[in-house]
Amino acid sequence: MSSTEALSKFQGRFKLERSENFDEYLASKGVNWFLRKMIGFASVTKVFRPEDDGRWTLQNLSSKKNTTHQWKLGEEFEAEGLDGKQHRIRFDLTDGALNEHHVRLDDPTDKGETYHYTIDGDYLVLAMQNDVVACKRWFKREPETSNISQ
Numbered sequence: 001m002s003s004t005e006a007l008s009k010f011q012g013r014f015k016l017e018r019s020e021n022f023d024e025y026l027a028s029k030g031v032n033w034f035l036r037k038m039i040g041f042a043s044v045t046k047v048f049r050p051e052d053d054g055r056w057t058l059q060n061l062s063s064k065k066n067t068t069h070q071w072k073l074g075e076e077f078e079a080e081g082l083d084g085k086q087h088r089i090r091f092d093l094t095d096g097a098l099n100e101h102h103v104r105l106d107d108p109t110d111k112g113e114t115y116h117y118t119i120d121g122d123y124l125v126l127a128m129q130n131d132v133v134a135c136k137r138w139f140k141r142e143p144e145t146s147n148i149s150q
Contacts, residue, residue: 003073006093007048007056010117014124014139016044021135028132038064046124046139056091058100078105 019040026036047059051070060067060082069079071091081087086105091098096118103112116127124139 003093004050006096007050007073007098009119010048010098010124011050012124012144013045013047013142015142017123017138017140019135019137021133022137025128025130025133025135028130044137044139045142046126058091 023036023040026039027033031039042062042064045059045061047057047061049057051057055070055072058069058071062082065082065084067080067082069077069089071077071089074090074092076088076090078086078088081089081102081104083104087102088105090101092101093099098117100115100117101112102115104110113128113130118125118127122141124141126137126139128135128137
């Protein structure tokens, strides 16, 4: 299966439906209680779409902050993360999973994070793990619309 075919299963718009251990994951990263609650209550939608030039776009749409990243598999780029800081980001495919690697540029000790996306039926499943806690978030695929970027 080509990378284009493997990526095509991620194409679409996915709205957050539920999370498992997400608050614990954020707490293990040192996020304070108030901010964790704000993040936990935010509505989140992820939109993956291919571009005509072979790149892909990932939009993170939330009630608190939106980000848009355009990328090609295996190519690093710098962009603002959801935390408002500059990140070095790379996407790759491993065993059918789409991996999004982030390293914060303002922290020379940052070991980075990897977000693992898989498709399970109508769900985009996001798995994250650090040295202490693993968590998952399930995003339900939304019906196709004529304007997917909103």
